[in-house]
Amino acid sequence: MSKILGNPRSIAISIICVAVLVISIFGGALGNTLGFGFFASSLPAIQLPAEKIVDGFNTPVGKWDLMNTMVTTWLAMLVLIVVSLIIRRNLKDVPGRLQALFEVVMEFFLSLCEQIAGKEKARRFFPLVFTIFIFIVAANWMGVLPGFGTVGRIAGPEEIAHHHDAHDYHDPALVTTTHESKESKAKHHGSDEAQEDGHDSHLGTVKLHVFRDYKTIPVAALSPGSLEEELTFSEYDEKNGNVGEGKRAGHLVPFLRSANTDLNMSLAIALIAMVMVHFWGFSILGFFGHAGKFISFKSGPIGFFVGILELISELGRIISFTFRLFGNIFAGEVLLMAMAFLLPLIGIIPFLGLELFVGLIQAFVFAMLTLVFASMASISHNDGDHH
Amino acid sequence: MGDLGINLPGLITQIISFVILFVILSKVLYKPLVAKLDQRAEKITAGLEAAEKAKEEAARSEEAIQAQLQEARSEGQKLVTQARETADRFREEEMAKVKEELDAERSRAESNIQRERDAAIEELRKEFANLAITAAEKVVKTSLDEEGHRALIEGVLNEERSRNN
Numbered sequence: 001m002s003k004i005l006g007n008p009r010s011i012a013i014s015i016i017c018v019a020v021l022v023i024s025i026f027g028g029a030l031g032n033t034l035g036f037g038f039f040a041s042s043l044p045a046i047q048l049p050a051e052k053i054v055d056g057f058n059t060p061v062g063k064w065d066l067m068n069t070m071v072t073t074w075l076a077m078l079v080l081i082v083v084s085l086i087i088r089r090n091l092k093d094v095p096g097r098l099q100a101l102f103e104v105v106m107e108f109f110l111s112l113c114e115q116i117a118g119k120e121k122a123r124r125f126f127p128l129v130f131t132i133f134i135f136i137v138a139a140n141w142m143g144v145l146p147g148f149g150t151v152g153r154i155a156g157p158e159e160i161a162h163h164h165d166a167h168d169y170h171d172p173a174l175v176t177t178t179h180e181s182k183e184s185k186a187k188h189h190g191s192d193e194a195q196e197d198g199h200d201s202h203l204g205t206v207k208l209h210v211f212r213d214y215k216t217i218p219v220a221a222l223s224p225g226s227l228e229e230e231l232t233f234s235e236y237d238e239k240n241g242n243v244g245e246g247k248r249a250g251h252l253v254p255f256l257r258s259a260n261t262d263l264n265m266s267l268a269i270a271l272i273a274m275v276m277v278h279f280w281g282f283s284i285l286g287f288f289g290h291a292g293k294f295i296s297f298k299s300g301p302i303g304f305f306v307g308i309l310e311l312i313s314e315l316g317r318i319i320s321f322t323f324r325l326f327g328n329i330f331a332g333e334v335l336l337m338a339m340a341f342l343l344p345l346i347g348i349i350p351f352l353g354l355e356l357f358v359g360l361i362q363a364f365v366f367a368m369l370t371l372v373f374a375s376m377a378s379i380s381h382n383d384g385d386h387h
Numbered sequence: 388m389g390d391l392g393i394n395l396p397g398l399i400t401q402i403i404s405f406v407i408l409f410v411i412l413s414k415v416l417y418k419p420l421v422a423k424l425d426q427r428a429e430k431i432t433a434g435l436e437a438a439e440k441a442k443e444e445a446a447r448s449e450e451a452i453q454a455q456l457q458e459a460r461s462e463g464q465k466l467v468t469q470a471r472e473t474a475d476r477f478r479e480e481e482m483a484k485v486k487e488e489l490d491a492e493r494s495r496a497e498s499n500i501q502r503e504r505d506a507a508i509e510e511l512r513k514e515f516a517n518l519a520i521t522a523a524e525k526v527v528k529t530s531l532d533e534e535g536h537r538a539l540i541e542g543v544l545n546e547e548r549s550r551n552n
Contacts, residue, residue, distance in 0.1 A: 047392075048390065048391055048392050049390070049391065049392025050392055050397070056396075059396055061395040061396055061399070062394055062395050062396050063396065064396035064397075064400070065396075065397075067397060070397070070400055070401070070404070073401060073404050074404065077404060077407070077408045080408065080412065081408070081411055081412070081415065084411075084412055084415045084416035085415060087416065087420070088415050088416065088419055091419055091420070091423060093423075093427065099420075102416070102420060103420065103423075103424060106417075106420060106421070106424065107424065110421070110424070123421075126417070126421075127409065127412070127413045127417050128409065130412075130417065131405075131408060131409045131412050131413075134412075135405065135408060262392060262397070262401075263391050263392050263393045264392065264393055264394065264397040264398045264400075264401045265401045267393060267398060267401075268398055268401035268402040268404075268405055269401075269405060271398075271402065272402060272405055272406070272409075
């Protein structure tokens with residue numbers, strides 16, 4: 001004990017540890033209730049849909065915007081493609097470490113496919129199953145990296161209001177530039193009192209955060225010590241949009257957000273998986289062989305009804321695929337944010353490990369279910385009856 | 388759907404992204420790596436078969452060697468017994484020869500000794516006769532015929548000798 005205390009290095013380390021602990025406990029949102037909270041940042045605005053980074057263009061099916069989850073999807077793709085190119089370039093009989101890692105995982109999935117789907121079908125199912133697995137793993141694990149969800153651009157009050165369906169809200173900070181518009185604004189306020197109240201109830205619970213405005217760099221981050229700097233829309237209106245020198249109010253729109261926290265992504269994978277499952281069903285059993293499972297007149301009205309139930313359960317699979325993945329990863333992100341908010345610095349450490357584990361498990365579950373559904377779809381129902 | 392963040396353009400973007408990833412990974416990663424795995428599996432199977440074959444081969448040659456060894460051993464045994472027999476015979480012959488020689492030597496020596504003894508006895512007898520004659524001459528002091536005496540003594544001694552023999 002005296003040895004440890006005598007060593008200046010261990011003294012320094014213990015002082016740092018204690019300091020971190022003190023900052024974490026008293027500086028965070030927990031400490032804020034005790035009157036400290038100097039290190040806490042605001043809890044970021046949590047929303048289900050992905051956030052828009054850049055305005056896009058109109059397409060026949062709707063407006064396409066660049067979303068932060070698209071960026072992370074492409075990043076994950078880029079990582080996987082670069083890694084595979086590296087592996088491919090250095091492909092050897094006696095594998096290096098990277099190749100060995102991929103070989104081990106691939107062997108694992110190949111043997112899994114062979115066990116579940118049989119030898120000749122395994123080679124057919126394997127590429128999709130494995131792609132699902134490594135893409136989801138890569139995307140989930142990337143989402144745990146620092147910078148995800150904490151660095152982004154600032155969305156101003158108007159954009160936020162539009163998001164909450166208050167389409168005629170105008171940012172006073174932008175309108176006050178001309179005297180005339182200010183008057184018209186006042187008039188507007190007066191004439192549509194009732195409607196304005198309605199908007200306030202819409203926006204009443206929405207809090208704006210105050211960020212430092214780096215005019216030239218369109219980047220912001222949740223900074224420590226900004227917990228106090230929150231205001232509601234009505235407070236913002238009272239201040240006429242003036243929140244302080246060199247500061248802006250709004251919400252942080254992170255540039256990077258874990259790809260699977262966007263339902264579009266998990267739904268896309270689920271759709272591809274189920275489409276491929278039924279494609280394999282049709283191609284292995286023939287059109288009538290596979291369609292007969294869902295629409296059958298052979299075994300009377302009960303058989304027909306069972307077929308309809310099967311059809312519904314296929315739809316249910318898509319939905320459960322989508323929401324299982326989305327729910328787990330989204331909840332993880334929220335958990336990490338909440339822990340960073342409550343106990344900054346140390347709070348998220350155990351949960352980072354948990355999120356890595358959850359990300360792996362969810363990827364495995366998705367891939368395994370795809371495999372199981374594929375092998376079920378490629379087995380004829382009639383076969384089962386005859387045996 | 389909008390509240391959940393599901394929108395068609397976003398969905399289509401993600402589907403296309405995933406399909407692109409799927410195609411690229413299939414081409415770049417799975418095909419070569421699975422081929423490599425298969426190739427290695429084949430190689431290992433071939434290696435195992437070869438090892439099995441080599442093991443059989445080894446067992447067979449081991450057997451052959453064992454048989455040869457057995458043969459050589461019995462051959463050696465035979466040679467050894469033969470050599471031993473030859474040696475025995477040789478020794479017996481030698482022994483017999485030596486014995487014969489020794490016998491001859493001994494008989495020769497014995498006959499020599501006999502002869503020596505006979506000669507010595509003759510000498511002694513002669514001496515004794517002379518002594519007796521001289522003594523008798525001295526006793527009797529007569530000049531008896533020396534030759535008559537000698538014949539007499541000779542006759543006594545001969546009688547004595549024949550009795551001894």
